Amino acid sequence: MASYDEKYGHAPAVYAEQPAANMSAGRYLATRLTTLKPPMQKVPNPFTLLRMLNKQQWLFFLIGFLGWTWDAFDFFTVSLTTTPLATTFGVSVTDVTWGITLVLMFRSVGSVLFGIAADRYGRRWPFIVNMVLFIVLELATGFCNTYQQFLAVRALYGVAMGGLYGNAAATALEDCPEPARGLISGMLQQGYAFGYLLATVFSRALVGTTSHTWRPLYWFGACPPILLIVFRLCLPETQAYIERSEVRHATGNLTGTFIAEGKVALKKHWLLLSYLVLLMAGFNFMSHGSQDLYPTMLQNEYGFSANEVTITQVVANLGAMSGGTVIGYCSSIFGRRFSIIFISIIGGALLYPYTFVGSDSVIAAAYFEQFCVQGAWGVIPIHLMELSPGSFRTFVVGTAYQLGNLVSSASSTIESTIGERFPLSPLKDGSKVTQRYNYGLVICIFMGCVYAYVIALTILGPENLGQSFRVSADHDMEEAAGHDAVVRALHIDERVHRDTDSSDDGHAVDKARAEGTEVV
Numbered sequence: 001m002a003s004y005d006e007k008y009g010h011a012p013a014v015y016a017e018q019p020a021a022n023m024s025a026g027r028y029l030a031t032r033l034t035t036l037k038p039p040m041q042k043v044p045n046p047f048t049l050l051r052m053l054n055k056q057q058w059l060f061f062l063i064g065f066l067g068w069t070w071d072a073f074d075f076f077t078v079s080l081t082t083t084p085l086a087t088t089f090g091v092s093v094t095d096v097t098w099g100i101t102l103v104l105m106f107r108s109v110g111s112v113l114f115g116i117a118a119d120r121y122g123r124r125w126p127f128i129v130n131m132v133l134f135i136v137l138e139l140a141t142g143f144c145n146t147y148q149q150f151l152a153v154r155a156l157y158g159v160a161m162g163g164l165y166g167n168a169a170a171t172a173l174e175d176c177p178e179p180a181r182g183l184i185s186g187m188l189q190q191g192y193a194f195g196y197l198l199a200t201v202f203s204r205a206l207v208g209t210t211s212h213t214w215r216p217l218y219w220f221g222a223c224p225p226i227l228l229i230v231f232r233l234c235l236p237e238t239q240a241y242i243e244r245s246e247v248r249h250a251t252g253n254l255t256g257t258f259i260a261e262g263k264v265a266l267k268k269h270w271l272l273l274s275y276l277v278l279l280m281a282g283f284n285f286m287s288h289g290s291q292d293l294y295p296t297m298l299q300n301e302y303g304f305s306a307n308e309v310t311i312t313q314v315v316a317n318l319g320a321m322s323g324g325t326v327i328g329y330c331s332s333i334f335g336r337r338f339s340i341i342f343i344s345i346i347g348g349a350l351l352y353p354y355t356f357v358g359s360d361s362v363i364a365a366a367y368f369e370q371f372c373v374q375g376a377w378g379v380i381p382i383h384l385m386e387l388s389p390g391s392f393r394t395f396v397v398g399t400a401y402q403l404g405n406l407v408s409s410a411s412s413t414i415e416s417t418i419g420e421r422f423p424l425s426p427l428k429d430g431s432k433v434t435q436r437y438n439y440g441l442v443i444c445i446f447m448g449c450v451y452a453y454v455i456a457l458t459i460l461g462p463e464n465l466g467q468s469f470r471v472s473a474d475h476d477m478e479e480a481a482g483h484d485a486v487v488r489a490l491h492i493d494e495r496v497h498r499d500t501d502s503s504d505d506g507h508a509v510d511k512a513r514a515e516g517t518e519v520v
Contacts, residue, residue: 072195106158114163166398186328280404
């Protein structure tokens with residue numbers, strides 16, 4: 001019979017650093033540059049890596065990708081309908097954008113609530129509850145009649161949206177074969193760009209085409225999550241979560257063990273958790289700083305038409321999807337930190353054409369700049385997963401991401417406010433005068449600072465390339481649950497695979513637990 005690692009594609013860590021807790025601060029800092037040396041792992045070509053995933057692993061990736069895609073779709077519906085929303089509610093466009101701000105503010109609440117639930121009770125049901133909330137709140141948005149109702153519904157939507165990222169990453173990556181993790185991480189992250197593209201397409205198709213103006217886009221947005229609920233119900237829990245759950249069962253005190261795991265994680269990893277929030281703040285500044293005000297810059301400073309802006313944005317998002325996939329793959333060869341730093345340097349070098357070219361040629365700069373921005377982002381899901389405490393992967397990945405998002409939520413406001421201090425000659429069209437500002441200069445300087453921050457923080461941070469997600473490699477779990485509980489759980493796990501030779505038969509777990517809990 002194939003071993004667990006042969007069956008599920010996991011391998012021992014190949015580049016996990018010595019824990020910082022075992023080093024002095026001086027020794028740790030002294031190793032930051034030396035550990036950047038690329039490991040130059042021999043990684044198969046992408047097509048071979050994709051064939052490594054078995055059917056269940058592909059289904060886990062697909063549900064994570066689709067969930068993350070629709071999360072992005074629902075988020076961007078407001079961004080794409082600000083003007084008709086303002087007309088319906090009798091408020092300004094700026095007032096409507098509070099609906100976006102509230103989502104960003106409440107996402108951190110959702111990441112905490114749903115992250116803890118997913119780490120304690122499994123990935124499946126928190127995901128399903130997320131989708132149910134998407135359905136209810138998207139429908140509710142479509143039926144809002146007042147501005148106050150709109151704000152209240154979008155705030156609640158922020159809670160739902162915040163709970164999905166960590167769950168999607170854990171579901172897609174926990175059981176992924178180790179050599180393919182970088183590539184799959186890059187593909188997963190670009191679900192966000194794909195969701196934006198879908199929102200753009202369906203916005204053009206549904207908004208303003210009926211007497212209901214903007215509402216059909218939100219009603220449509222409530223439909224696909226129904227299919228995702230059915231899809232997720234047909235899938236089991238990930239093998240990594242099942243194995244961890246068996247340890248908790250073996251102790252005889254599931255909740256007590258989970259709480260003990262949390263205490264161990266906080267005691268040993270509080271500094272790492274703080275670092276991840278700071279890192280994700282930089283990454284979110286990178287994303288929002290390069291994207292949010294860019295359409296305004298094209299229209300206001302360079303006079304692009306609405307169609308020209310749309311085309312540029314679509315091309316930029318195609319670059320984003322390409323970059324995330326390519327750099328995610330390369331991170332398995334050159335290392336996570338090196339890949340982030342390298343592509344950030346390239347992105348910084350491209351800032352001038354990205355912000356100072358005012359002709360159609362800027363499309364090429366937009367493609368490659370977003371290739372770099374999202375290329376760095378493509379490494380993030382697996383980088384966070386490999387650094388996170390095993391018992392709290394969903395919580396740590398989701399909360400670090402959402403707290404970073406909260407910190408960076410004022411990116412466009414900062415750029416817009418500073419940009420108004422650099423006025424250009426106004427554009428006169430008959431009696432109409434449009435004030436123009438040098439937004440390109442501001443975006444360029446702002447992004448240069450962000451790239452420098454991300455590079456510096458990445459140099460200072462740790463890396464656990466190839467970290468095993470198995471309980472047997474998790475010393476925190478052994479400390480929290482005890483050595484005997486881990487041993488019993490591993491006996492159960494092996495018994496399940498021997499009896500079923502398939503990870504799809506959940507009934508074998510109960511049988512093995514009944515037989516195996518007595519084995520030490």
